[in-house]
Amino acid sequence: MNKNSNIYQILYAAIMVVLVGAVLALVYMSLKPRQDENIANDKRRQILAAVHIAPPTESETGATFDKYVTGGMLVDSLGAVVDTTRKAAFEVDMSKNVKQAQRQLPVFVCTLDDGSTKYVIPLYGAGLWGPIWGYAAVDDNGNTVYGTYFTHSGETPGLGARITEPEFQKQFDGKELHKEGAFKSIAVMKKGQKPLDGSDYVDAISGATITSRGVGDMLEQCIKYYEPFLKQLSNRSNQ
Amino acid sequence: MLSKRNKEVLFNPLSKDNPVLVQILGICSTLAVTVKLEPAIVMGLSVITVMAFSNVIISLIRKTIPTTIRIIVQLVVVAALVIVVQQFLVAYDYDVSLQLNVFIGLIITNCILMGRLEAFALNNKPWPSFLDGVGNGLGYMLILVIVAFFRELLGSGTLLGYQVIPQWCYDHGYMDNGMMILPPMALITVACIIWVQRARNKDLQEQA
Numbered sequence: 001m002n003k004n005s006n007i008y009q010i011l012y013a014a015i016m017v018v019l020v021g022a023v024l025a026l027v028y029m030s031l032k033p034r035q036d037e038n039i040a041n042d043k044r045r046q047i048l049a050a051v052h053i054a055p056p057t058e059s060e061t062g063a064t065f066d067k068y069v070t071g072g073m074l075v076d077s078l079g080a081v082v083d084t085t086r087k088a089a090f091e092v093d094m095s096k097n098v099k100q101a102q103r104q105l106p107v108f109v110c111t112l113d114d115g116s117t118k119y120v121i122p123l124y125g126a127g128l129w130g131p132i133w134g135y136a137a138v139d140d141n142g143n144t145v146y147g148t149y150f151t152h153s154g155e156t157p158g159l160g161a162r163i164t165e166p167e168f169q170k171q172f173d174g175k176e177l178h179k180e181g182a183f184k185s186i187a188v189m190k191k192g193q194k195p196l197d198g199s200d201y202v203d204a205i206s207g208a209t210i211t212s213r214g215v216g217d218m219l220e221q222c223i224k225y226y227e228p229f230l231k232q233l234s235n236r237s238n239q
Numbered sequence: 240m241l242s243k244r245n246k247e248v249l250f251n252p253l254s255k256d257n258p259v260l261v262q263i264l265g266i267c268s269t270l271a272v273t274v275k276l277e278p279a280i281v282m283g284l285s286v287i288t289v290m291a292f293s294n295v296i297i298s299l300i301r302k303t304i305p306t307t308i309r310i311i312v313q314l315v316v317v318a319a320l321v322i323v324v325q326q327f328l329v330a331y332d333y334d335v336s337l338q339l340n341v342f343i344g345l346i347i348t349n350c351i352l353m354g355r356l357e358a359f360a361l362n363n364k365p366w367p368s369f370l371d372g373v374g375n376g377l378g379y380m381l382i383l384v385i386v387a388f389f390r391e392l393l394g395s396g397t398l399l400g401y402q403v404i405p406q407w408c409y410d411h412g413y414m415d416n417g418m419m420i421l422p423p424m425a426l427i428t429v430a431c432i433i434w435v436q437r438a439r440n441k442d443l444q445e446q447a
Contacts, residue, residue, distance in 0.1 A: 003303070003304075003305050003306070004305055004306065004307060008305060009305045009307060009308055012303070012304075012305055012308070012312075013308060013311065013312075016312060016315060017315065020315055020316075020319045023319065023323075024319055024322055024323070027322075027323050027326050027327075028326060031326050031327065031329070031330040034330040034331070035326070035329045035330045038329065038330065038333035039333075041333070042333060042337075058334075154340075154341070158421070
């Protein structure tokens, strides 16, 4: 057979592509359960990181998560609780959720060693090259940030990617989400600048203007939906 | 099994014919994944796997490949293997897969791979091709590990994540060199290795 005839070439390419496609599909299907488990564990680790807890080893992630994250719920935009299972909150895919008109608002309830309760809110926004996401833990007064965790899919290493560093995330600890009763998200400002509306602020990462702004916007855009829920928390703690 | 020629095929890429040092291929990933030892080792192993198997596969089907579309065939084989490696990493070493995310995908564009397929696998039997793939992969990994060793040691004071520079050094004013973590120092480290190697191998020195 003539190896350089058109028919041979086209057939060769077609058969090769089908074969390779089949092999890849097989590999993907057989590894999927394990991969999903890894991804879920990574999510657990991220939620724990927002309340400053790191699982001692990778295999203990599940147990640590069960110990500290004692509950979860879905709330609506009026602050009413619509679902009280941790599973429901855990299964919300934020990347799809933020595009919907009726957003589901998951909250994770964490009980720490000292008995205090923290509420962890998932965040999802845009960086420079792709999505950024994370978690913010709020005290039970519905106002003070206890801790944050941010990560990203493809920000510039050494610049935008530094939002994953504890030095950046630690800045948010103790900042307040309200000023004089009104919701004022934490601003991410260039070093030396202050927001005009008097809200709390942290220093941006130099050289990563757009990613830093993305973090600020993400906090505001995600937490604002929880405003009624946070109000209820603060009313409850004032009683 | 290991004739004299096969031995050369396997071991020459380690020094005399090293893909990174002598052929100056695969520099991009050498800069990118050598900040820490662990990703460098995983990256090296991934390249060895992909290179060995793509060499074998191409060698097996070398008589059927139409010459006009051989580059496409090579690309499809390499891309498929890279995706398989990536899927395995996500399933079995998730943390490292996150760190290597982009670079595993970029194995496809690693010049060493296509170079070996074109230059060796298309004209040789599967067994020598396999050895050639492993040899070149090892040569690449060797450099990656050497560079990563110095960068992690001097840049972070750790090796494989374990602290090796004792605390009293820091107490007496020793500081990790932040420069080592940045890509330019990888280039300089590679240059130093090339320097040492050329100084020892007279026949690699270019005529002035």
